[in-house]
Amino acid sequence: MRPDSVRGHLDGLILAVLETGPLHGYAIIEALQARSGGALDLPTGTVYPALRRLERAGSLAGSWSTVGGRERRTYKLTRAGRHALAAQRGEWKEFRDVVNRVLGGEPWPATG
Amino acid sequence: MRPDSVRGHLDGLILAVLETGPLHGYAIIEALQARSGGALDLPTGTVYPALRRLERAGSLAGSWSTVGGRERRTYKLTRAGRHALAAQRGEWKEFRDVVNRVLGGEPWPATG
DNA sequence: CGTTATAGGTTGGCTGTCTACATATTCATC
């Protein structure tokens, strides 16, 4: 996948993998890889700043812990984060449908 | 629609509206509006530089003409532009499916 | 002791979108 194509949609992806439970940064990167079938292989320079951004924005709450002698920063969705995720899902659907319509050749009927 | 969300996908959108025939910049903006049901209202400061970028890249060929006393720069797809459009469509489909899968809640089955 | 996997980061640059500004013509309205 072309780098940068994720731009503007990363926050929603991160919030989505945290929906099922808290994860630390490294595990978030792996979860994104797993869920995307390997297509999303995001560098730490992309993910870690995004996590801090989302924490600063109040969507995530981070906490330090020590597991097996290694420091971990575990992030969990806040209530505001769940709202943000819902909003991101809505925006994504609109964006996706618009691009499908303009780009043409969509293999399924348009939603709502 | 959130500004900037189009980032990285604009080129494909422009190439797509030019697929059915040449258009000048202003008409491209209107075509994007029309095809998107009004959701895509791109400012000239976004579209005009993109057109020059695409021309420089060899995807578009621009030519001046005077219509009704007004100067127009009409752009048409080159052969390379058609290839670029096909590539953009492929990349979009992959990106869309990946985001759908990760974000979850897709209202239709995944494609091949 | 070296290498790989795990885990967390920072820095700086690049690119592309957007806001705001600038210019000019045509056409309808006042």
Add this chain to the structure above:
DNA sequence: GATGAATATGTAGACAGCCAACCTATAACG
């Protein structure tokens, strides 16, 4: 004939976010 909207093309500068490259540290395995 002035005023303003629509048509038409562009530039300059700001800003954000993603990425490549780099850095640190521990654990596990050979």
